[in-house]
Amino acid sequence: MSEIKTGGCLCGAVRYELNADPVTNMICSCKNCQRTSGSALSTIALVPKSALSVTGELKGYEYKGDTGGTLEINFCPNCGSPVLLKISAMPDVVSIKVGSFDNTDWYKPGVSIFEDSAQKWMPELPECMSFPKNPG
Numbered sequence: 001m002s003e004i005k006t007g008g009c010l011c012g013a014v015r016y017e018l019n020a021d022p023v024t025n026m027i028c029s030c031k032n033c034q035r036t037s038g039s040a041l042s043t044i045a046l047v048p049k050s051a052l053s054v055t056g057e058l059k060g061y062e063y064k065g066d067t068g069g070t071l072e073i074n075f076c077p078n079c080g081s082p083v084l085l086k087i088s089a090m091p092d093v094v095s096i097k098v099g100s101f102d103n104t105d106w107y108k109p110g111v112s113i114f115e116d117s118a119q120k121w122m123p124e125l126p127e128c129m130s131f132p133k134n135p136g
C-alpha cells in the first residue's frame with residue numbers, strides 16, 4: 001500500500017493529496033519546462049488522475065509541446081508556483097511538479113527526456129534512462 005503524499009504551492013492556497021505511487025518519475029529539460037519552472041529542468045511525477053485530490057484554485061495556461069502535443073501548466077494564481085502539468089494526449093494521468101511535494105525523500109528520477117536542450121552544466125545521470133527528445 002502506498003502512503004499518502006501531500007503537497008502544495010508556496011503560499012498554501014493550493015494543496016493536494018496523492019493516494020497512489022507515481023507511475024513514472026522523470027526529469028524534462030525541454031525549453032518549455034525551463035521557462036515554466038524558471039529552472040534548469042522540470043522534475044515530474046506522473047500519477048493516476050483518480051488518485052489526486054486538489055483543494056484551492058489553480059490557473060491553467062495551455063501551450064504546444066516540443067513534439068506538437070498540447071500541455072497545460074497549472075499554477076497558483078496568487079504565488080505563481082507551478083503545481084501540475086496536464087498532457088492532453090494522456091488524459092488519465094497528471095504530472096505533479098515534484099518541488100511542490102511537502103517531502104521529496106522518495107523521489108528519484110528514472111527517466112530523463114529532452115536532453116538535447118539540457119543546460120550545458122547538467123551532469124550525466126548514470127541511473128537515468130536518457131532520451132535526446134521525447135521517446136513517445
Ligand SMILES: [Zn+2]
Nearest residue numbers: 009011076079
Ligand atoms: Zn500559492
Ligand SMILES: [Zn+2]
Nearest residue numbers: 028029030033
Ligand atoms: Zn519539458
